[in-house]
Amino acid sequence: MAENARSSEGPYLRLTGIAKSFGRFQALHGIDLAIERGELVTFLGPSGCGKTTLLRIVAGLEAQDWGTIVQDGRDISRLPAIRRDYGIVFQSYALFPNLTIHANVAYGLVNRRKGRSEIERRVAELLKLVGLPDSGAKYPGQLSGGQQQRIALARALASAPGLLLLDEPLSALDALERLRLRGEIRALQQRLGVTTILVTHDQEEALSMADRIVVMNAGRIEQVGSPRAVYETPATPFAADFIGKINVLPGVAAGRDRVRVGGRALLLARNDLIEGSAVKLYLRPEDVVVHRDPATGQGAANTLAAQVAKVEFLGAFCVLGLAPEGTDFPALSANVPRHAVDAGGLEPGAHIAITLPPAALRILG
Amino acid sequence: MATAATASAPGPVAAGRVVRQALHWQERLALALLVACCAALAFFLLGPLFMILVKSVQDKDGAFVGLLQFRDYLGTPALRQSIFNTLGVALVVTGITIPLAFTFAYALTRSAMPGKAVFRVVGLTPILAPSLLAAISFIQWFGNQGLLKPLLGGTPVYGALGIVISSIYATFPHALMIILTALLLADGRLYEAAESLGTRTLRRFFTITLPGAKYGLVSAAMVVFSYTVSDFGIPKVIGGNFNVLAVDIYKQVIGQQNFNKGAVVSLILLLPVLVAFVVDWRMQGRQHAQFSARAVPYVARRKPWFDGAMFVYCTLVALLLLAVLGMAVYTSFIKLWPYDKSFSLRHYTFGLVDGGVIVSFFNSLRMAFVTALLGTMFIFGCAYLLEKTRGMPGTRALIRLLASIPMGVPGMVLGLGYILFFNHPDNPFNVLYHTLTILVLATVVHYYTSSHLTAVTALKSLDGEFESVSASLKVPFYKTFHRVTVPVCLPAILDIGRYLFVNAMVTISAVVFLYSPDTQLAAVAILNLDEAGEIGPAAAMATLIVVASASVCVLYALVTRVLLTRTQGWRRPAPGN
Ligand SMILES: Nc1ncnc2c1ncn2[C@@H]1O[C@H](COP(=O)(O)OP(=O)(O)O)[C@@H](O)[C@H]1O
Numbered sequence: 011m012a013e014n015a016r017s018s019e020g021p022y023l024r025l026t027g028i029a030k031s032f033g034r035f036q037a038l039h040g041i042d043l044a045i046e047r048g049e050l051v052t053f054l055g056p057s058g059c060g061k062t063t064l065l066r067i068v069a070g071l072e073a074q075d076w077g078t079i080v081q082d083g084r085d086i087s088r089l090p091a092i093r094r095d096y097g098i099v100f101q102s103y104a105l106f107p108n109l110t111i112h113a114n115v116a117y118g119l120v121n122r123r124k125g126r127s128e129i130e131r132r133v134a135e136l137l138k139l140v141g142l143p144d145s146g147a148k149y150p151g152q153l154s155g156g157q158q159q160r161i162a163l164a165r166a167l168a169s170a171p172g173l174l175l176l177d178e179p180l181s182a183l184d185a186l187e188r189l190r191l192r193g194e195i196r197a198l199q200q201r202l203g204v205t206t207i208l209v210t211h212d213q214e215e216a217l218s219m220a221d222r223i224v225v226m227n228a229g230r231i232e233q234v235g236s237p238r239a240v241y242e243t244p245a246t247p248f249a250a251d252f253i254g255k256i257n258v259l260p261g262v263a264a265g266r267d268r269v270r271v272g273g274r275a276l277l278l279a280r281n282d283l284i285e286g287s288a289v290k291l292y293l294r295p296e297d298v299v300v301h302r303d304p305a306t307g308q309g310a311a312n313t314l315a316a317q318v319a320k321v322e323f324l325g326a327f328c329v330l331g332l333a334p335e336g337t338d339f340p341a342l343s344a345n346v347p348r349h350a351v352d353a354g355g356l357e358p359g360a361h362i363a364i365t366l367p368p369a370a371l372r373i374l375g
Numbered sequence: 376m377a378t379a380a381t382a383s384a385p386g387p388v389a390a391g392r393v394v395r396q397a398l399h400w401q402e403r404l405a406l407a408l409l410v411a412c413c414a415a416l417a418f419f420l421l422g423p424l425f426m427i428l429v430k431s432v433q434d435k436d437g438a439f440v441g442l443l444q445f446r447d448y449l450g451t452p453a454l455r456q457s458i459f460n461t462l463g464v465a466l467v468v469t470g471i472t473i474p475l476a477f478t479f480a481y482a483l484t485r486s487a488m489p490g491k492a493v494f495r496v497v498g499l500t501p502i503l504a505p506s507l508l509a510a511i512s513f514i515q516w517f518g519n520q521g522l523l524k525p526l527l528g529g530t531p532v533y534g535a536l537g538i539v540i541s542s543i544y545a546t547f548p549h550a551l552m553i554i555l556t557a558l559l560l561a562d563g564r565l566y567e568a569a570e571s572l573g574t575r576t577l578r579r580f581f582t583i584t585l586p587g588a589k590y591g592l593v594s595a596a597m598v599v600f601s602y603t604v605s606d607f608g609i610p611k612v613i614g615g616n617f618n619v620l621a622v623d624i625y626k627q628v629i630g631q632q633n634f635n636k637g638a639v640v641s642l643i644l645l646l647p648v649l650v651a652f653v654v655d656w657r658m659q660g661r662q663h664a665q666f667s668a669r670a671v672p673y674v675a676r677r678k679p680w681f682d683g684a685m686f687v688y689c690t691l692v693a694l695l696l697l698a699v700l701g702m703a704v705y706t707s708f709i710k711l712w713p714y715d716k717s718f719s720l721r722h723y724t725f726g727l728v729d730g731g732v733i734v735s736f737f738n739s740l741r742m743a744f745v746t747a748l749l750g751t752m753f754i755f756g757c758a759y760l761l762e763k764t765r766g767m768p769g770t771r772a773l774i775r776l777l778a779s780i781p782m783g784v785p786g787m788v789l790g791l792g793y794i795l796f797f798n799h800p801d802n803p804f805n806v807l808y809h810t811l812t813i814l815v816l817a818t819v820v821h822y823y824t825s826s827h828l829t830a831v832t833a834l835k836s837l838d839g840e841f842e843s844v845s846a847s848l849k850v851p852f853y854k855t856f857h858r859v860t861v862p863v864c865l866p867a868i869l870d871i872g873r874y875l876f877v878n879a880m881v882t883i884s885a886v887v888f889l890y891s892p893d894t895q896l897a898a899v900a901i902l903n904l905d906e907a908g909e910i911g912p913a914a915a916m917a918t919l920i921v922v923a924s925a926s927v928c929v930l931y932a933l934v935t936r937v938l939l940t941r942t943q944g945w946r947r948p949a950p951g952n
């Protein structure tokens with residue numbers, strides 16, 4: 011794959027103030043985003059939040075109302091789609107049903123007046139790249155969904171575009187194929203080093219594939235960061251709730267470093283709170299520390315007695331539904347490894363103690 | 376990829392201004408074609424209709440007289456009677472045809488009787504013939520020298536009775552097609568659920584079948600009503616002294632050369648058809664919402680009594696339909712009804728060939744061929760631009776509106792509009808007047824709506840991102856159009872071609888004002904032969920039309936079958952029958 015000549019320093023793709031309305035409905039509110047060369051960025055958010063619209067604006071398939079797009083040092087804000095440099099893959103594959111796999115992959119090459127042998131070589135190379143070297147003579151309808159999506163990927167990569175756009179490429183596939191293709195796409199992308207935007211509403215997909223995640227909600231960016239950063243330090247309540255599960259504990263600041271929740275004062279790892287202000291504490295279920303012995307740490311800070319209300323088995327781990335005792339502390343859930351449940355003492359009705367580590371209690375937004 | 380940035384790269388986005396994307400020349404081309412389509416439709420549809428409006432408020436000398444002519448018209452009792460006659464006949468025809476067609480369609484979809492394919496074909500045969508054929512045939516059966524005249528017990532067939540039975544014959548296949556589609560679309564799972572719950576047959580009929588087919592029934596009723604109101608051939612031939620609006624227009628225009636009166640009657644005729652059209656339109660909108668994409672077709676189980684009864688009914692109807700067609704064919708092959716029934720080709724040789732009338736048949740063939748070819752190209756091309764390109768939403772909305780109007784315009788009205796518009800000295804297109812071209816144009820416009828809907832449905836079933844993919848691959852849209860869109864839509868394209876051909880062969884109302892001695896069409900020739908009392912040659916001409924239409928339908932079936940076999944490598948099994 012030809013290495014793209016760097017025509018400038020700085021990000022490969024820069025979006026500035028992108029806004030878009032459909033009639034009265036504003037789909038995007040001033041999106042600013044920079045994407046580095048060779049990285050895989052996912053747009054993650056609920057259905058209807060504007061991910062596809064933003065991707066189509068990058069492709070020139072939709073025109074933004076406001077804002078600029080600079081790709082590889084070149085202002086492409088007003089360029090029609092056909093003159094931009096990208097390959098695109100859709101959820102529906104959009105393979106041409108009446109053309110063979112070979113003709114599908116060669117579709118854009120033929121138009122570039124390349125030599126016949128060069129096209130043959132390139133198509134063979136691409137089919138091998140996506141792991142379907144012998145499918146050239148078949149028609150799309152004769153392949154499985156996952157195979158069709160691989161062909162769509164080969165077609166999009168055929169002319170070695172500088173930018174690869176993927177709009178929910180895995181959503182139409184069954185769970186097994188989805189998992190397999192996830193890894194394949196990521197490996198391929200890293201091997202080719204092609205700058206890639208992947209649109210998805212599936213948080214697991216985003217977490218496992220992305221270099222960076224752009225969390226979107228209602229036409230705005232909520233947070234941009236690495237999968238770890240987005241998960242561990244969500245910037246907003248929306249980001250915290252959308253990615254992974256999280257406990258929400260409403261309370262009132264009882265000092266610079268503590269919050270009163272349901273009659274219990276919880277210590278936090280910060281000391282900038284204003285006493286008396288209402289706050290919400292966020293706590294990932296896996297950060298809750300579970301003690302089988304209800305007497306553990308009696309009276310210690312952030313430790314309270316609780317009763318197991320239910321146990322949900324989720325394969326590798328279990329989710330405990332917990333009802334803290336004695337106070338009107340809100341119910342919360344905790345993740346524990348399966349073998350911890352197997353060891354006994356965590357059955358529904360069991361009395362236990364839990365600790366909410368100060369460093370894991372966060373205030374967002 | 377740096378090459379793409381050369382030459383006419385659009386300038387940067389001006390701060391604080393709404394971004395306007397630069398258009399690629401290919402996008403410009405697509406938009407230019409779209410605008411051209413819109414302009415052509417507007418010109419050839421709205422121009423003529425507008426002229427009717429203008430003429431209706433002018434007197435013969437072109438002076439504005441307001442609604443005076445309407446008052447005149449409504450003040451003439453004989454003419455006013457036409458309105459009641461027209462509506463009355465149309466209501467009776469609708470009331471009889473719909474139950475007949477519904478029962479027939481019900482038998483085809485819900486029973487396990489044998490011979491369904493044959494019944495279906497026979498049920499649709501009337502579509503192959505001009506409506507005049509029915510009128511001629513019924514005259515042979517029940518007319519002054521009719522074989523079954525005594526059956527009518529003294530009531531003459533000429534008049535309301537003849538119009539009603541001929542119209543039932545002519546409208547039956549149209550109603551059948553619509554109701555069949557509605558019943559086929561209904562979800563079989565509902566029936567299976569009802570059967571497993573032990574719901575009684577009659578109850579099932581009233582709670583599932585009828586509601587499911589409701590919109591189809593209304594739609595069919597509106598089509599039958601409009602057809603009967605608009606048809607001119609039947610009342611002209613068998614109507615006797617029973618005046619109806621369509622014939623009134625003809626008399627005003629051809630008989631008295633009074634175009635202004637003709638325009639007034641046209642507008643009066645347009646009214647009930649427009650009402651039916653609007654009702655149908657709104658119903659169709661709801662029907663689409665009613666069916667889920669995953670509806671499962673119903674598979675009928677054997678029920679001896681029901682299947683038997685349905686078989687008897689269908690056999691009866693099929694025999695009656697064949698008796699009408701058969702009588703016309705028979706008449707064309709005997710010497711002189713009813714005196715000399717020996718076989719003879721004289722109506723063809725002497726009546727058509729020697730008289731030179733046969734030329735009109737070849738005119739019809741040529742007109743139908745050109746209509747099918749150019750009409751299909753324009754209609755499909757326009758639908759493609761409409762559905763698959765971007766920009767100019769206003770123009771698109773206008774095209775959608777224009778494409779739906781022809782369904783609501785009776786052929787007589789369109790035809791009159793065409794003379795008024797193209798005969799106008801100031802119209803630069805008036806050179807078209809009296810040419811084959813104008814006949815083609817009028818026919819394409821007349822049958823635009825159904826063809827357009829077929830094209831749009833086929834295009835909508837394609838993946839909506841083909842055009843986006845092409846753009847990303849730097850392939851021009853027209854290349855994807857001919858490499859992908861047309862091949863995938865070929866069955867629908869052929870269907871449109873066949874529809875236009877058959878209708879161009881049988882149409883009379885839209886073209887009866889537009890032909891010249893050089894461009895007389897077969898259906899018009901039947902009319903003129905009948906007027907001259909030449910029933911034999913008229914029947915012979917009708918037979919030729921049926922043969923031509925039927926041949927094209929057979930050809931279509933064969934080509935489609937070959938096509939589907941050859942492309943089954945990539946085509947998924949064809950839906951439906
Ligand atoms: N062509 C359009 N016309 C009108 N509204 C649109 C159009 N495209 C998208 N929208 C609206 O914009 C919002 C964002 O859509 P989209 O970008 O497709 O969301 P996502 O891909 O995140 O699910 C949705 O509410 C959608 O209804």
Ligand SMILES: [Mg+2]
Nearest residue numbers: 061062063178
């Ligand atoms: Mg989307």
